[in-house]
Amino acid sequence: xxxxxxxxxxxxxxxxxxxxxxxxxxxxxxxxxxxxxxxxxxxxxxxxxxxxxxxxxxxxxxxxxxxxxxxxxxxxxxxxxxxxxxxxxxxxxxxxxxxxxxxxxxxxxxxxxxxxxxxxxxxxxxxxxxxxxxxxxxxxxxxxxx
Amino acid sequence: xxxxxxxxxxxxxxxxxxxxxxxxxxxxxxxxxxxxxxxxxxxxxxxxxxxxxxxxxxxxxxxxxxxxxxxxxxxxxxxxxxxxxxxxxxxxxxxxxxxxxxxxxxxxxxxxxxxxxxxxxxxxxxxxxxxx
Numbered sequence: 001x002x003x004x005x006x007x008x009x010x011x012x013x014x015x016x017x018x019x020x021x022x023x024x025x026x027x028x029x030x031x032x033x034x035x036x037x038x039x040x041x042x043x044x045x046x047x048x049x050x051x052x053x054x055x056x057x058x059x060x061x062x063x064x065x066x067x068x069x070x071x072x073x074x075x076x077x078x079x080x081x082x083x084x085x086x087x088x089x090x091x092x093x094x095x096x097x098x099x100x101x102x103x104x105x106x107x108x109x110x111x112x113x114x115x116x117x118x119x120x121x122x123x124x125x126x127x128x129x130x131x132x133x134x135x136x137x138x139x140x141x142x143x144x145x146x
Numbered sequence: 147x148x149x150x151x152x153x154x155x156x157x158x159x160x161x162x163x164x165x166x167x168x169x170x171x172x173x174x175x176x177x178x179x180x181x182x183x184x185x186x187x188x189x190x191x192x193x194x195x196x197x198x199x200x201x202x203x204x205x206x207x208x209x210x211x212x213x214x215x216x217x218x219x220x221x222x223x224x225x226x227x228x229x230x231x232x233x234x235x236x237x238x239x240x241x242x243x244x245x246x247x248x249x250x251x252x253x254x255x256x257x258x259x260x261x262x263x264x265x266x267x268x269x270x271x272x273x274x275x276x277x278x
Binding site: 026029041044076083084086 | 168169170171172174175178179182214241262263265266
């Protein structure tokens, strides 16, 4: 693909991730922390976020399936998930985590189960979009050095 | 950065920091933020490890202390470090927003408190308090 066109596509996709509310300010900071000495910093953090999230999602699912539900433990897991999400600027995921924690605090099991579906959905959407975006960023970087 | 910091006798002119956070993503970001400012830093995963590393004789100019951690939380760790006579700048960083919770954290012995996520500008404002 033409280099300029690729870079334009990258810029458009990046803008839409922010405009549509998937990402916010902390993601910009991650990009700013990437430099020649740390050329893959964004990808490294995002990869860490994926593995951390997978573990936490599994823990939350297990906790939701336990009887009786330990809402304190659930809240701890979701606090972790929310912390990671907000640190990378995953805005929609963070917002859904907040909703979940409200149900957790009210010990509303049904609300927790419902809102957890939303958390997983937003996480899956973000992950797909980020994977496409970061792959395009890598392609654009390769085309610049070619 | 000041060679002596708050402790003196340092071989290097570099400021040093300890990141105390149980969240892997946050530890990596805080580590990178500090690296970017030329601050040598190490990370531990809970308050007990923060206390233990000081018991081993290490000291730091700056401690970035998360509040909610397993084993020992940031409030208790801050309290214990102050009781040990640690006078480093301890900046609490947390997502907590309730005044009561933040006040408890500050009263444990913090020099500063910043709401997460930690940004470069927040970190610089903390460091200015060390040098100011």
